[in-house]
Amino acid sequence: GDSVTQMEGPVTLSEEAFLTINCTYTATGYPSLFWYVQYPGEGLQLLLKATKADDKGSNKGFEATYRKETTSFHLEKGSVQVSDSAVYFCALRRPSNDYKLSFGAGTTVTVRA
Amino acid sequence: NAGVMQNPRHLVRRRGQEARLRCSPVKGHSHVYWYRQLPEEGLKFMVYLQKENIIDESGMPKERFSAEFPKEGPSILRIQQVVRGDSAAYFCASSPGGWGSTQETQYFGPGTRLLVL
Numbered sequence: 323g324d325s326v327t328q329m330e331g332p333v334t335l336s337e338e339a340f341l342t343i344n345c346t347y348t349a350t351g352y353p354s355l356f357w358y359v360q361y362p363g364e365g366l367q368l369l370l371k372a373t374k375a376d377d378k379g380s381n382k383g384f385e386a387t388y389r390k391e392t393t394s395f396h397l398e399k400g401s402v403q404v405s406d407s408a409v410y411f412c413a414l415r416r417p418s419n420d421y422k423l424s425f426g427a428g429t430t431v432t433v434r435a
Numbered sequence: 436n437a438g439v440m441q442n443p444r445h446l447v448r449r450r451g452q453e454a455r456l457r458c459s460p461v462k463g464h465s466h467v468y469w470y471r472q473l474p475e476e477g478l479k480f481m482v483y484l485q486k487e488n489i490i491d492e493s494g495m496p497k498e499r500f501s502a503e504f505p506k507e508g509p510s511i512l513r514i515q516q517v518v519r520g521d522s523a524a525y526f527c528a529s530s531p532g533g534w535g536s537t538q539e540t541q542y543f544g545p546g547t548r549l550l551v552l
Contacts, residue, residue: 326477358543365439366526366543411477421468421530422494423541425477 324349328412328426335402335433343397343429345386345412353414355379355388355395356423360409369397369410402433437462439544440509441527447550454514454521456547460529467510468541469495469502472524484510517551524548 329344347353354373358366370379375390386397395412412426440459448454460467465486470478480494484504495502499517504510514521528541 328477360543360545363545365441365545366528368540413477421466421483421491421539421541422480423470423478424480425470425472427475427477428472 324353324414324416324424326412326414326424326426328410328429330427330429332430332432335431337403337433337435338401339433341397341399341402341406341431343410343412343431345395345397345426347393347395347412347414349393349414349416349424351417352390353416355386356413356415357384357386357395357397358411358413358425360411360428362408366411402431404433404435407431407433439527439529439542441525441544441547443547444545445548445550447552448517449552450518451516454517454549454551456512456514456525456527456549458510458512458527458529458544460510460527461531461542464529464531464542466530467504468528468530469510469512470526470528472526472546474523478526481512514549517549519551522549522551 325348327346356371357369359369360366370381372379372388378387384399409428409430411428413423467484469481472478482495482502483491499515501513524546526546528543
């Protein structure tokens, strides 16, 4: 079945540091890939997405590229801020089941001033 | 604009009791999805409902679990005779409706953390 594996946390960084969260997936066909973010006390919010190989999703300084050859969708940000402290979830959705999302376990990121 | 609301945010139950989790979708959204996150795991799809209809409950355990989305009021996820293995975070999401596009975005609530003692 479909599965998503994320880098384990927690991750603690200093402000302006570079952030990478690894995400790999297992799925048949060409799924759509997502990163969701959950800030403290809030619901999951869609951060960015990519729907086909080599697509790059970007938002709020975050980027992720859909790599079919390595089945990966790693999240990166060049210079993090304290406000980026949150839990980050990688997810996929198969085209044939276009409402079911499959999530990774989430990675907690804490950015210190 | 209110997002998806879930209550309670934290719920403690003893084994054998019933748990009722409520989800109010974004105003105007007629599609609701429930997901469960067990400790150390990712969110897993449980059930998809439209107003007064269950569309897909393939991810929901066959026994003790039920879900509804009535014409009026919030969606309810009900767990009867809870066991310790039901301890998890339960997330609700909603979408506007007319599902058929892979671009449809699900808007998530903050989740309900259920602890079964």
